[in-house]
Amino acid sequence: MQTFFIVVILALGFLITFQIAKASEYVGIMRGEEKSRKQTNKVNAFLLLIFLIGGMIGVYYCNERLKGKILGAPASDHGVNIDTMLYITIAITGVVFFITQIILFWFSFKYQESDKRKAYYYPHNNKLELIWTVIPAITLTVLVGFGIFYWFKITGEAPKNAMVVEITGSQFKWEYRYPGKDKILGKKYFKQIDDAANNQLGQLWDDPANHDDIYVTGEPMHLVVNRPVKLVIGAKDVIHDVGLPHFRMKMDAVPGTPTTMWFTPTKTTKQMREETNNPAFMFEISCDQMCGRGHFGMRGEIIVENQEEYDAWILSKKPKYLTVFPDKDPAKQKADTTKPAAATVARN
Amino acid sequence: MSEAAHIHPEVAVSHDVHHGGDHGHHHQSFITKYIFSTDHKMIGKQFLITGIIWAIVGGLFSVLFRLQLGYPGQTFPILETFFGNYAEGGLIKPEFYYALVTMHGTILVFFVLTAGLSGTFANLLIPLQVGARDMASPFINMLSYWFFWLASIVMLASMFTQTGPASGGWTMYPPLSALRQAGDGSKIGADLWLVSMALFIVSALMGGLNYISTILNMRTKGMSMTRLPLPIWALFFTAVLGVLSFPVLLSGAILLLFDRNLGTSFYLSDIVINGEILPNEGGSAILYQHLFWFLGHPEVYIILLPAMGMVSEILSVHSRKPIFGYMAMLGSLFAIAILSFLVWAHHMFVTGLNPFLGSVFVLLTLLIAVPSAIKVFNWLTTLWRGNIRFTPATLFAIGFVSLFISGGLTGIFLGNSTIDIHLHDTMFVVAHFHIVMGVASMFGMHAGIYHWFPKMYGRYLNNTLGYLHFWVTIIGAYLIFWPMHYQGLAGIPRRYLDKSSWLSFNEFGELDKMITVVSIVVFAAQLMFVFNFFYSIFKGRKVTNPNPWGANTLEWSTPINPGHGNWEGEIPEVHRWAYDYGKDGREFIPQTEPIGANESKH
Numbered sequence: 046m047q048t049f050f051i052v053v054i055l056a057l058g059f060l061i062t063f064q065i066a067k068a069s070e071y072v073g074i075m076r077g078e079e080k081s082r083k084q085t086n087k088v089n090a091f092l093l094l095i096f097l098i099g100g101m102i103g104v105y106y107c108n109e110r111l112k113g114k115i116l117g118a119p120a121s122d123h124g125v126n127i128d129t130m131l132y133i134t135i136a137i138t139g140v141v142f143f144i145t146q147i148i149l150f151w152f153s154f155k156y157q158e159s160d161k162r163k164a165y166y167y168p169h170n171n172k173l174e175l176i177w178t179v180i181p182a183i184t185l186t187v188l189v190g191f192g193i194f195y196w197f198k199i200t201g202e203a204p205k206n207a208m209v210v211e212i213t214g215s216q217f218k219w220e221y222r223y224p225g226k227d228k229i230l231g232k233k234y235f236k237q238i239d240d241a242a243n244n245q246l247g248q249l250w251d252d253p254a255n256h257d258d259i260y261v262t263g264e265p266m267h268l269v270v271n272r273p274v275k276l277v278i279g280a281k282d283v284i285h286d287v288g289l290p291h292f293r294m295k296m297d298a299v300p301g302t303p304t305t306m307w308f309t310p311t312k313t314t315k316q317m318r319e320e321t322n323n324p325a326f327m328f329e330i331s332c333d334q335m336c337g338r339g340h341f342g343m344r345g346e347i348i349v350e351n352q353e354e355y356d357a358w359i360l361s362k363k364p365k366y367l368t369v370f371p372d373k374d375p376a377k378q379k380a381d382t383t384k385p386a387a388a389t390v391a392r393n
Numbered sequence: 394m395s396e397a398a399h400i401h402p403e404v405a406v407s408h409d410v411h412h413g414g415d416h417g418h419h420h421q422s423f424i425t426k427y428i429f430s431t432d433h434k435m436i437g438k439q440f441l442i443t444g445i446i447w448a449i450v451g452g453l454f455s456v457l458f459r460l461q462l463g464y465p466g467q468t469f470p471i472l473e474t475f476f477g478n479y480a481e482g483g484l485i486k487p488e489f490y491y492a493l494v495t496m497h498g499t500i501l502v503f504f505v506l507t508a509g510l511s512g513t514f515a516n517l518l519i520p521l522q523v524g525a526r527d528m529a530s531p532f533i534n535m536l537s538y539w540f541f542w543l544a545s546i547v548m549l550a551s552m553f554t555q556t557g558p559a560s561g562g563w564t565m566y567p568p569l570s571a572l573r574q575a576g577d578g579s580k581i582g583a584d585l586w587l588v589s590m591a592l593f594i595v596s597a598l599m600g601g602l603n604y605i606s607t608i609l610n611m612r613t614k615g616m617s618m619t620r621l622p623l624p625i626w627a628l629f630f631t632a633v634l635g636v637l638s639f640p641v642l643l644s645g646a647i648l649l650l651f652d653r654n655l656g657t658s659f660y661l662s663d664i665v666i667n668g669e670i671l672p673n674e675g676g677s678a679i680l681y682q683h684l685f686w687f688l689g690h691p692e693v694y695i696i697l698l699p700a701m702g703m704v705s706e707i708l709s710v711h712s713r714k715p716i717f718g719y720m721a722m723l724g725s726l727f728a729i730a731i732l733s734f735l736v737w738a739h740h741m742f743v744t745g746l747n748p749f750l751g752s753v754f755v756l757l758t759l760l761i762a763v764p765s766a767i768k769v770f771n772w773l774t775t776l777w778r779g780n781i782r783f784t785p786a787t788l789f790a791i792g793f794v795s796l797f798i799s800g801g802l803t804g805i806f807l808g809n810s811t812i813d814i815h816l817h818d819t820m821f822v823v824a825h826f827h828i829v830m831g832v833a834s835m836f837g838m839h840a841g842i843y844h845w846f847p848k849m850y851g852r853y854l855n856n857t858l859g860y861l862h863f864w865v866t867i868i869g870a871y872l873i874f875w876p877m878h879y880q881g882l883a884g885i886p887r888r889y890l891d892k893s894s895w896l897s898f899n900e901f902g903e904l905d906k907m908i909t910v911v912s913i914v915v916f917a918a919q920l921m922f923v924f925n926f927f928y929s930i931f932k933g934r935k936v937t938n939p940n941p942w943g944a945n946t947l948e949w950s951t952p953i954n955p956g957h958g959n960w961e962g963e964i965p966e967v968h969r970w971a972y973d974y975g976k977d978g979r980e981f982i983p984q985t986e987p988i989g990a991n992e993s994k995h
Contacts, residue, residue, distance in 0.1 A: 048471050059921065063928075066857035070934065073856075082782075089783035089860065093791070100871065111879040114900045123814075130811045138802040145769060145798050152776040153791055156712065157783065164713035164975035165778035173774070174721045174767065181766040185759045185805075192759075192809040193752045199811065200748035216575070216666070235663040236670050247665075282666040283569040284678055286743065286818065290884025290897055293815040297744045299678050300568060301662030304745035329897050333818040333886040335562040337569060337576040338487040341889040 083158065090157035097150035101143075116290055117321065120312040120328070120349070124293035126195045133191060137184060203307035207273035210266060212330075213246060214278075214285030214298040217339030219330055220245060221266045223259040225364055230277065231255025238281065243369050250366060256373075260365040265327070265346035268310050269355045275307040285343065286334035291317070297334055310349040317349075421957075429539075431531035432957040436538050437516030438849060441842070443538075443545060444509015445923055451500035456916050458493045458890070461485040463909025465891040479557065488577050490890040491560035495578065496552065498563025499586070501831065503593055504548070506696040508541050510838045511635075514699055515604045515628045517845060521948035522622050524613025524967060526958045529606040533599050540596035544589045551585035559586035562888065564689070567660040567681050571652045574666045584653060587646045594643045597635050604632035613947070615967035619723075620984070622946050622971040623716060626723055627702025630730040631695050638691040638734070645684030652676070679744055686737035693830050694733040698726065700837020701768060701797075704790040706971075707844050708772055710944045711787040712779025713980060715972035718771045725764035725771075732761045742810040743817050751810045758808035765801050769794065780975075784942075785859030789840035792867045793833050799871075800829025803878065821881020824874045832870045839863075842926070847941050851954040852933030858925040862918055869915035873908050880904070945971050945983045 073081035119128050156162075211222040211230050224230045231254035238247035245262070248255045268274050278287050280298035287306070288295045296306040318326045330345030350358070367374040430436060460469060468483035479489040516534065520527055528534040551558040560578025561570040569575050570583050608629045612621070621629075651657040652673075660681045661673035709716040716722060738746060738754040772794050781787065803825040806812045816822065839862070846854050885898045892898040940949040947967070951959050965985040973982040977993055 055917070059924070062861070062921065063858070063924070066855050066861070066925075069857045070855060085856070085860070086783050089788060090781075092864065093783075093788075096867070103871070104875070107876050107879070111876060111904070115879060115882040116884055116897065127811055127815050130809065131806070131815070134806050134809065134812060138805055142798065142802050145773065146795060148773050149776070149791065149794055149798070152773060152779075153781060153783075156776060156779045156781050158780050162778075162780055163978070164780040164980075166715065166975045166977075167717060167774070167778065168715040168972065169718045169720065174718050174771070177770040178763060178767055181763050185762050188805065188809060189756050189759050192755055192811045195811040196752055196755065197748060199814065200751070235665055238665045238670065240668060282664055283572070283575055284566055288818070288884065288886060290815075295743045295814050295817055299745060300664050301674075302677065302679060302745060323896075325896065327896055329895060331884070331886050331895070331898075335491075335566070335569065335888050338491060338560075340491075341487070341891055342894055344894060 086158050090154050093150050094154040097147065097154075100146070119291065119293050120317060121289075121292035121294065121308040121310050123199045123308045124291070125311075126198060127293040130191055130195050134188060137188065199308075200306075203275035203305070204273045207275045207307055208269065209275050209277060210268070211246075211277040211279070212266070212287055212298070212345075213281060214287070214332065214336070214343070215281040216283065216337050217332070217343040218262065219266075219287075219343070219345035220260070220262040222246060222365075223261065223359065223362075224254075225257030225259055227254055227257055229254040231258050235281070243365075248365065250369070256366040257364045258366070259359065259362045261362065265348045266330070267355055267358050268347060268349045269352050270310055270313045270349050272352070273307055273309045275305055278304045278306065283336050284334050285332045285336050288331040288333035289328070289347070290331065291328050295333055310347075313349045313351065314347075315350070429535060431527070431535050433516045433520050433528050433531065433534060434849070434955070434957075434959075436534055437513050439538050440508055440512035440516060440541070441849075443542065444505050444513060445926065447500050447504040447509065447545065448919070449923065451497050451505060452916050452919055454493045454497040454500070456913055457485070458490055458497070459909040459912045461490055461890050463906045465893060485890070487890060488557065488560060491562075491576075491888070492552075492557045492578055492582070494888060495560045495562055495565075496548075496558055499548070499559070502563060502692065502696070503590070504541075504545060506831070506834050506838070507597065507635075507692070508593070510834060510841075511628065511631050511695060511699045512538075512541065512600060513838075514624065514703060514841050514845075515600065515632065517849065518624050518948065519604055519607050519628060520611070521848070521951065521955075521959060522625050522946050522971075523608060523611060524616055524947045524964050525607060525611035526960070526964070528603045529611060530603055534603050537596045537599035537603065540592050540599065544592035544596060547585055547589035547592060551582045551589070554581050554585070556580040556582060558582040564682075564685055565649070566685075567649055567652060567678055568664055568666075571649060571660055572664070572666055572671075573653075574669065584650070587650050587653075590646050591643060594639045594646075597639050601632040601635040601639075604628055605636065608632075613964045613967055616984075619720075620967060620970045623705040623719070623722055623726075624699070624702035626726055627698045627705075630726050631698045634691040634695050634698075634730055634733060638688040638695075641684055642688035645681055645688075648684075649681065679741070682741055682744060683737070686740045687734075689740065690737040691733045693826075694729055696830055696834045697837075698729070700793060700834045700841075701726070703841040703844070704793045704837050705772070705775075706946070707786050707790040707840050708775050708794075709972055709974060710844075710942050711784060711790075712776050712781045713943075713974050714775055714779040715974055715976075716771070717774035717777075718767075719970065719972060721767055722771055725767045728764040729761060732757060732764070736761065736808075739808050739810070739813070742813045755808065755810045759805065761808075762801070762805055765797075769798055769801075784843065785854070785856060785863055786840045786844035788860070788863045789836045789843065792863065793836040793840060795867075796828050796833040796836060796870065799875075800825055800827075800833060804829060815884070816881055818887050819881040820877050820885045820887060823887055824877035824881060827877075828870070828874050832874070836866075839866075839922070844942070845948075846926075846929070846933075847936045847953075848948055848951075850930050850933070851936050852929055853936060853941075854929045854933060855925050858921060862922045862925070865918035866915055869911050869918070872911045873915070876904055877908065940983075943981045945973060945981055947984060950983065950985055 119125050209224050213220045222230060232249045232252040233247045234249055235247050237244055237249060278296050278298045280300045282300060285298040286295060287298055292308050294306055294308050296304050318324055328347035330347060332340055332343035470483040472480035473483045479486060556577040559565060559582040570579055573580050608625060648659040652659050652661055658673035658676040660678050661676040664671040664673060705716050705722060736754060736758045739758045742751050807816060807822060807825055843854055843859055880901055936953050939953050950965050952961060967984045968987045969984055971984055976982060
């Protein structure tokens with residue numbers, strides 16, 4: 046019933062608007078087309094000016110309302126560079142924006158049709174045109190220069206002391222792998238992926254580098270503050286994207302083509318909680334590439350902590366290899382050496 | 394078909410100026426006049442009306458998914474009435490949401506802003522403004538429309554399949570779009586999307602080749618290339634872009650069809666989906682993105698250039714001044730057309746692209762800002778010291794310039810790979826391309842419709858409704874898309890239909906509601922325009938002056954309701970460029986007027 050009334054009211058509104066519009070056309074003709082046209086012209090010229098002023102106030106108001114809701118200071122070294130580049134660009138484009146919009150609407154208002162004025166025949170002026178080719182070109186060169194400088198800094202090789210974490214996306218979750226003591230991620234092959242055999246990433250157990258790799262899912266990724274981290278990014282099914290808004294980083298996860306990205310977290314989760322006055326604060330991993338019906342909920346978390354906290358956490362984790370082959374577990378071997386057949390069972 | 398075929402020789406005959414006089418009198422049945430018409434004006438109208446219908450569908454879809462964004466989790470029982478189990482209990486399901494988003498993008502980009510905008514005005518304006526009786530090949534021109542129609546039917550059909558239309562985003566990236574297991578939208582809907590797109594590309598190529606050959610070969614006497622009105626130049630570059638880039642999309646789409654149906658691995662490698670290990674190895678998912686964006690980026694300019702051309706013409710006519718810097722306008726069109734082929738990878742900065750290659754694309758992308766800046770400054774100078782008449786067309790043209798500035802400047806953010814790392818695939822991108830490509834081109838299209846409606850139908854649109862349409866639309870467009878940039882700066886990814894489970898992204902509830910309400914209002918204003926359009930075709934105020942705007946171009950030298958063949962008698966000869974407004978104290982001097990003895994040079 047309610048919907049019905051809304052439809053009726055809308056239809057009525059339409060009808061009334063239309064009738065007024067039609068009537069105004071007749072009135073215009075009766076009062077003399079030329080005269081009413083000139084009057085409409087004045088009204089619209091004035092409205093353009095109002096729109097300019099209203100728009101400028103709107104831009105200011107919008108900024109006041111929303112500037113507090115964007116992410117706040119970046120939490121990585123690259124993030125600082127990216128924000129610097131962003132603010133340089135905002136400053137330059139902001140100046141251009143205000144100048145050109147003001148000129149556009151001011152000219153429209155000022156040079157509205159008037160019987161007193163004749164349009165000025167002004168087909169070209171090479172000097173002017175040269176000026177507004179060269180100035181944007183120079184400005185853009187500056188922007189390109191800064192941009193490429195930072196771009197190479199960010200996309201360059203990761204520092205030697207960077208820790209490595211592998212992150213794998215699939216519909217609609219993230220899985221992580223730490224390389225363990227040898228600092229090498231073991232080889233994997235997608236045809237070995239088998240959830241039933243507890244091998245979610247397709248690790249090749251023949252590769253000894255795999256024996257100490259730690260697999261983590263369903264809980265946050267842990268990183269060390271002020272220590273560079275290189276993410277090795279992959280996907281199992283469709284393209285995903287590792288988006289880290291607080292670190293200002295992003296990289297696609299492409300099935301078949303591993304990608305990498307590195308950065309240095311500069312703030313711990315604890316620090317962020319204090320800074321944002323939000324005890325529930327978490328660094329989030331968002332999927333930024335459309336990946337299917339659950340795309341909007343493909344969420345991961347990151348905890349940034351100091352080295353001791355991280356060490357304590359990683360020590361509490363058992364390498365995947367030892368979960369799959371419990372008999373190879375040195376801790377277990379000491380406690381229970383009587384069941385050597387377990388390995389073959391798990392393998393099947 | 395046979396009727397259309399037998400008309401062709403007649404049209405060919407009519408190109409001969411001596412026989413032009415008795416043209417337009419031959420008998421035409423309803424079918425040859427309105428349906429399988431070979432008259433470029435009728436084909437233009439067919440493109441326009443089909444485009445308008447698609448725009449209503451695509452616009453309605455955006456209102457529906459805005460409902461979800463503004464009021465996540467709320468039920469709208471009316472949706473269940475119309476969409477059944479897509480919206481069970483009135484709640485928009487994620488599959489439905491993504492189908493809506495995908496269809497909105499596909500419809501608006503291809504069916505409305507490519508076919509509806511460039512198809513309409515290329516057909517209408519090219520023969521009329523270059524002084525030709527029809528296109529180089531009226532029959533292929535007709536086929537161009539009917540292939541578009543077929544593409545439309547296939548796309549429409551996909552919406553009525555059991556698993557719904559394609560829902561992998563309008564870019565249709567594989568593997569998501571390639572694997573049936575990946576979601577409902579990747580089932581039959583994706584096949585139909587690809588078939589529809591292939592048909593659409595055939596249509597675009599037929600149209601484009603015709604536009605190019607007509608402009609190059611069929612200009613009337615005296616119409617040198619540098620005397621062409623700017624819309625024709627813009628449409629020429631548009632056609633060139635389409636002819637060179639659409640085949641690449643076709644190849645991309647066909648390879649995807651192969652991957653889907655014939656077991657090939659062009660885009661597929663190392664995939665395990667829902668626990669199923671696929672045999673494909675060695676393909677590259679990124680290859681599709683290269684093929685797609687090699688069309689996809691020129692496509693932006695396929696949409697934008699016709700709008701730019703028409704805006705140049707309309708601003709000049711209604712400020713009663715020549716367009717400032719005709720040659721610079723032309724040069725910048727050319728530069729944009731060339732550069733648009735060299736920037737596609739800026740859509741792929743975060744795909745793992747080689748950083749060096751990325752930096753080259755940064756340079757080339759930001760280079761486009763230079764010709765764009767030239768165009769803006771030239772439009773501003775065209776207004777300077779003019780005597781501006783604010784018809785609805787003028788207002789939409791001014792609105793276009795304003796939106797083009799706003800959206801163009803945010804392009805400088807995204808074209809810079811460093812900033813793009815943060816802003817890529819966020820709402821900032823959505824705001825940027827909607828302003829600069831979506832709304833701006835739509836403004837160009839509206840400007841064109843208001844300006845050339847008298848030529849199309851011999852009647853005027855209702856002005857009051859036109860003004861209302863403009864003001865609601867421009868205010869609405871800025872209210873919708875300006876604050877959206879802030880969501881992007883906050884890192885909110887695109888295509889998130891519910892942000893409530895996120896800590897970082899859930900601060901914009903109020904804003905999302907406001908945007909939704911405004912988008913409904915703007916949509917209603919567009920419906921009002923559509924009503925005005927159809928009402929005025931039949932009941933609008935009649936045009937009594939063959940040249941109602943006091944314009945110089947050739948289309949206004951035809952009768953008020955030109956028949957097939959456009960001019961009665963001989964095609965007029967052209968003696969000057971199209972922009973002698975306000976010269977030597979005369980308000981306007983049509984292109985057909987010979988240069989006077991004492992006329993000043995420009």
